[in-house]
Structures are given as structure tokens and as C-alpha cells.
Amino acid sequence: MRVLVCYFSQTGNTEKIAKAIYNEISKEHQADIKKIDQVNTDTFKNFDLVFVGTPAHAGDLAGPVKQVMNSLPKSPKCKFAGFYTHMAPTSDKDVQSALRGAFEKIVKEKEITYMGTFNCMGNPDPNIAKMVKEARKMSDDEFNEYMKEAVKHPSPEDEQKAKEFAKEVVSKIK
Ligand SMILES: Cc1cc2nc3c(=O)[nH]c(=O)nc-3n(C[C@H](O)[C@H](O)[C@H](O)COP(=O)(O)O)c2cc1C
Numbered sequence: 001m002r003v004l005v006c007y008f009s010q011t012g013n014t015e016k017i018a019k020a021i022y023n024e025i026s027k028e029h030q031a032d033i034k035k036i037d038q039v040n041t042d043t044f045k046n047f048d049l050v051f052v053g054t055p056a057h058a059g060d061l062a063g064p065v066k067q068v069m070n071s072l073p074k075s076p077k078c079k080f081a082g083f084y085t086h087m088a089p090t091s092d093k094d095v096q097s098a099l100r101g102a103f104e105k106i107v108k109e110k111e112i113t114y115m116g117t118f119n120c121m122g123n124p125d126p127n128i129a130k131m132v133k134e135a136r137k138m139s140d141d142e143f144n145e146y147m148k149e150a151v152k153h154p155s156p157e158d159e160q161k162a163k164e165f166a167k168e169v170v171s172k173i174k
Pocket of ligand 1: 008009010011012013014015054055056057058059060085086087088095121122123124125128
């Protein structure tokens with residue numbers, strides 16, 4: 001199977017997961033990995049399966065990812081799977097329903113065969129973390145506790161889970 005992993009990443013979190021998925025998939029398949037600004041809708045024609053990765057941006061897919069997905073023709077031949085990283089703790093169901101919802105909305109509109117979504121926490125940029133601390137009126141203790149966990153992600157365990165997700169997606173297609 002020809003598989004593309006494409007992603008947008010500003011601080012490296014989503015890129016880490018993209019590389020984990022690519023490393024796993026390329027063991028058995030003809031795989032490629034590209035940043036989202038290196039792909040257009042024609043690129044997808046060369047693949048049977050595309051993993052698309054994004055950070056959560058304001059409860060949505062990042063702009064460049066949305067742009068590429070929105071420019072797809074209806075019913076593309078290749079199948080898609082999504083992955084994203086987020087600063088909210090993994091227990092935060094809001095970010096998950098927002099991002100899964102955003103992927104699902106686009107794939108429904110485009111009549112895409114969608115194979116599922118993976119997510120994990122990603123260590124936030126310090127400026128964003130500070131903004132959230134202020135917006136959520138977190139105490140220093142609460143914030144320190146949050147950051148203690150956040151800096152660990154994506155962890156080796158997250159990368160392993162992403163690999164398992166990738167294997168599961170591929171096994172459903174074979
Ligand atoms: C502009 C902006 C908006 C963000 N919005 C959210 C958000 O709504 N929810 C969330 O959990 N994280 C949010 N984040 C945090 C990122 O999704 C998170 O740190 C992600 O792991 C960054 O991935 P990257 O390193 O691949 O860019 C935001 C970050 C930025 C820069």
C-alpha cells in the first residue's frame with residue numbers, strides 16, 4: 001500500500017507523532033512523509049491512504065490543514081486517517097470532541113473514507129501556556145502541576161500508541 005503521512009507542526013509535537021506513524025508504516029509499506037505545505041490535492045492521487053496531522057488550534061484543525069482538506073474533490077480515491085496533538089490534558093473531553101468533530105465534518109462533506117483519529121497531549125509553547133494560565137485563572141500551583149505533566153508529551157508511550165493506531169488503521173484496509 002502507498003501511504004502518505006502529512007502534517008502541520010509549529011513546535012514539533014505533531015511532527016513527533018507524524019514521524020512515529022511514518023516509521024511504523026514504512027516497515028511494511030511504501031510510505032512518504034511531507035509537511036502540509038508540500039502537498040496539494042494532486043499529491044493525494046499517488047496514495048492509497050493518507051494520515052493527516054494537526055495541532056489543535058482554537059478548538060479546530062490548524063488553518064493550513066483545513067485549507068488542504070477543504071480543497072479536496074469529493075470522494076477522493078485514497079482513504080484518510082487523522083491525528084492531532086493538544087495542550088489540554090487528555091482527560092479534557094472538550095478538545096477531543098471539537099477536533100474529532102472538525103475532522104469528521106470535513107470527511108463527511110468530502111465523502112472521504114475515514115479510518116479514525118489519534119490524539120495525544122503536546123507540550124505547549126510557553127506564551128500560549130501563559131495565556132491559558134491567565135484565561136483560566138489558574139494558580140501558580142495549578143499551573144506548575146499542569147506543566148509538570150505537559151512537558152512530558154508527546155511521550156515515548158504516546159509515540160507507541162500512535163504506532164499501534166497506525167498498525168490498526170492499516171490492518172483494517174488490508
Ligand atoms: C494559536 C494556537 C491555538 C491553540 N489552541 C489550542 C486549543 O484550542 N486546544 C488545545 O488543547 N491546545 C491548543 N493549542 C496548543 C497546541 O495544540 C499544542 O501545543 C500542540 O501540541 C502544538 O503542536 P505542534 O508542536 O505540532 O505545533 C494551541 C496552540 C496555538 C499556537
